[in-house]
Amino acid sequence: MNGVLIGAAGVPLAAFLLLGTVSWLGPPSGERTVSAVVVLSAATSAVLLGVTAWTGRAEVALGTWFAGFPVVLVADGWSLPTGILAALLGALIGAFSRRYLHRDPGYRRFHLLLALFVAGVQVVVLAGTLDLLVVGWELTGLASALLIAFFHRRRGPVAHGLRAFVTYRVCDVGLVGAAVVAHHSGPPLAIGLLLLWGSMGKAAQFPVGGWLPRAMEGPTPSSAICYGAISVSLGPYLLLRTAPTWSQAPAMPVLIAVVGGVTALHATLVGRAQTDVKAALAFASTTQVGLVLVEIGLGWHVLALVHLLGHAALRSAQILRSPSLLHDHHHLEQALGGPVPRTGALWERLVPRPVRLWLYRFALERGYLDALVVDRVVGGFARLVRRFAAADERWVRRIAEAR
Amino acid sequence: MIVSAAVVLVWVVAAVVVGAEVDARTARRKAVYGASAALVLSLAAFPDGLVCTAFCLAGVLVAALSPVASHPPKVLARALVLVAAACAFTVVRSPAVDAVLWALTAVVALSAARDVRLFVVYHAPSVLLVAAGAVFPSAAGVLVLLGVAVRAAVVPVHSWFPRFVARTPMGVVAAFLLPTGLVVPDTPLAAVVGAVTAVVGAVFAVVQADGVRALAFLLVSLGGVVLVDGTGPAAVVAATGLAMTVAALSARRDSLSLSTPAGDLARTPRLAVAYLGFGLASAGFPLLPGFADVHRLLTHPAPFVVAAVVVAVAVNGITVLRGFLGLFAGHPRENGERDLTSLEHYAVAVTLSLLAIGGLAPGLTGW
Structure with missing residues (x-):
């Protein structure tokens, strides 16, 4: 054996x-x-x-x-x-x-x-063990980031690969921290929070999921397996695997369900305004993984696993098929004998026009998340550190070049 | 001990022979021969003399990857003397010997540095403090720590270091840094200072726009980890490998800007893999030997130190991948850059394979 x-x-x-x-x-x-x-x-x-x-x-x-x-x-x-x-x-x-x-x-x-x-x-x-899990977690993270940056002569994929890796690495702090706290038999709530943070990066949950639609600039087959199916599923898998630990803290299931619910709402709204099929599929993945987290939070663990695996199989098939989207659409129209009927008319009747316009703008901007997370938080911190580094350099130049 | 002394002798002889050479290429070839001989000799003391072997392996990298343009024979000889001094630290462990060697390495590095005034302002106090630590054993913990802190570029006495890395031949820089961890006093204060430095260095490294400055702050961060943990043989080799790979790269390019990409990993695959391999090994990536070191650090009794190490390691990983993608990807056309030469390839292949074996089976190599 x-x-x-x-x-x-x-x-x-x-x-x-x-x-x-x-x-x-x-x-x-x-x-x-x-x-x-x-x-x-x-x-x-x-x-x-x-x-x-x-x-x-x-x-x-x-x-x-x-x-x-x-x-x-x-x-x-x-x-x-x-x-x-x-x-x-x-x-x-x-x-x-x-x-x-x-x-x-x-x-x-x-x-x-x-x-x-x-x-x-x-x-x-x-x-x-959690320690061994970290080993595989880091290897998948590195492989994913390098696969996103596969077309290395273009700037876009390279920047997006780096962004995915940064997200992974920042969230890995949670996973490693959870392992450390667990070794010192710390409180279950702390372990649970760190595990949730660790799983959010890979699972592309709100608000750190901005890397996933960008990851689709890698080659289609790797998008299918990494970001449609397996890589995003590892986050929920981690929570399922460690459920005996975090379920001792009563607040954790609620938190997991809230994170999943907010992600699912955000991603389904944003995904509807996407104009390219791979980004739309990426947001669809995020939505489903968010729903899986809700199921985990509600305690339906077996359903969550079935949902996760079914979603993985379906989504990788969709992404593998996505380069032939127009071809498939033509086939569908020929079979129907006319244009494919449009959906969503119900929402147009239910939601007033100003709200719809606002929601459309919100979805086009992907919920203003990038502006907030990348420009404000990360960018602001980087600018602050650069300012210190520049002051440091001026001081050294003064000593070195003084006469 | 006898083996270590013999190794030191081999390094000194190699340095003398290289220094007497006129042609830079012949000098480098002879330096690699001498370094390989020292490495093989140091294996006679395996596994007790592991640190000395690691210094010799780092020395092979220094000898083979020092670009001839920036390392004429006299400079390369100084780098070899510094490696010899690093090995000499392992022969006899006593505060007096440490203080003498500490002063010696500072003088040799000074003779190769371009910013003499800056170097003296920082390192004269460092040498005096370590010497004072040898004279007053009762206060040695604090005095030696202060002295080492300067050379390990601990924040806030780090300012000399990025300029030193950028303007001094890299072989000298790498060899100068080798023995720092051996002199660190094993006190809780050293661990706290090291932890702070590891985080601050990591954060400064990740925002740099220049590959060499990013390397400098990455070395600051790694030096912080050394203050917490002492000399890890694998960490020394990986950090030296990363520094020397950057040196080999900067000899091929005008500037190592991370914001205007100029490299192509498909054209220089071995150089790119060397950068990534050494970088990830120093950032404690799994399947590479730094992982075991980091994992051991996580059992440190002080929670603050553990948290700092976890954050620093995560940020260092980002710095390495950012450097890798910035230096080897994003450039649309061919640039005619040369991959590793046969001498460089020999050193990198030996070191990377040893690192990989050490990462997969830590019991086999002892690191």
Whole structure:
């Protein structure tokens, strides 16, 4: 049993290390080989988890990685479905990208990062301790950010990759903090708050979700797996996994439901005013993940898991299909024999015109969140620090150049 | 101990040979040979002499990645002397020897620095304080800490450091910083000072618009972590690797501005991976050896120190990725930049693979 579980987490990691070493050392390997390694590793991981599911729940203690860091892998009703879905999607995306990115100069880099992403997700999903979960969490964060910045010669994707990484890193403080507080057996409310903060970054919750629509500038296959399906689901997964800890604090379920509810309202409103399909899908993802958080807050954990996995499968299919949107729309119109009827007439009757106009403006500006979070809070802080740094530089110049 | 002394001797011989050389390229090649010999010799004391081995590995990076344009043989020799002095710190551990070596390294660095006045204003008191700590053992904790604080660029006595990094040959800078952690007194005050410095340095680093200044403040932040924890062998190697990669990069470009991108990671993949690998290793990223160091720090008894380390590590990660994307992405055209040369590749490949092995299996390498 031990070997099977280690293999499920280790095979994608081994694939990443193998591809990384080979591409550092040697001449570029063929597209087929690279693709085969990635697809097979993800598929192997899925099969191994399937075998585990067959034999039932398992908790494997593998000793310590280094002093004070026990490695425990858990295969149970939460981790097995999520892990199998993640690995299957990884294999699917690997197979899809073989044609989608054929002859792209970054073909190997994409597959390398995809292998790293799948490896990180499997570590997160199977981790039995919060410390081990952090390892996978950081790996997925790095892989996601580099995948967003995949088209590295354009400024936009690079800036958006950095923004996603900044959000992840700021929220990781919560996750690491939760692990530390848990080690010192601190109050459940503190652990719960830190965990919620940690999960909000990955799950693109209000008010730190601005990175998700921007993340769609990465290649479509990686958008499908990272931001449509798996990466955003890791936030709710973290809360499901740690529910026994935070549910001891009575305030936590309410808070989680409020965060999810506010996110869902905000994202569904904003998503309706988006003009490109990938941004609209991103906000649709955010809405659903927000609803999953509401379900978690209400204590419907099994429903939340089913909702999460169903949403992941549907959304990645939609995003993979999104480049053919116009084609599909034509098909639909031909089948209907006329234009697709427009929806939302009910709201036009219910909501008065001035309110509708205001809401439209609000949605176009994405709820003024970027202006507030990026320009005011982050930008203001950066300007303050830069001012100090400039004063420091003037002082040094005065000493160095005095005669 | 005998091994360490022999290693010091090898470094000194290498420095003399390199200093007598006329051609800068031949000098660098000989420096790499000498550094490799010292590294292999230092392995004889493994695993007790781990810190000395780490200094030698850092020395290999210094020798191989010092750009010839900014490191003529005389300057490269000074860098090698500084590495020799760093190894000498590990031979005999006594306050008197520390004070002598502390003064020696300051003088060698001064001879390579361009802002002599600035350097003296900060480092003369530092040398005197460490010497006073050796003379008055009862007050050593505070005196030595104050002396070390200057060299570790602790806030608010950090101001000399960014200018020093920007205007001094990077090999000298990197070698000068190696032994700082060995002299740090193990007191609660040092931990608090280090924690504050780690956060402030990290925050200053992340907003810089220039790659070299960002590196300088990143080193300030890493120095803060060293004050909390003492010398971590992996942290020393990773920080040196990052500094020397930036040096190798700045020899290829006019400026390292983060706001006007000029690089292309597809053209210089090894250089880009070296930057990212060393940077993430120093920012305590998982699967790299810095992670174990950071994880151990989280068990520190003072909650303030733990919180500061968590924040500093998170912000340092942002700084590294910001630097990586700013220096190697966002440029639309080819720039004809050269990837790592064979000497540079040798040093980076050896170090990165050791770091990766140390990160995956910390028990194997002992860091």
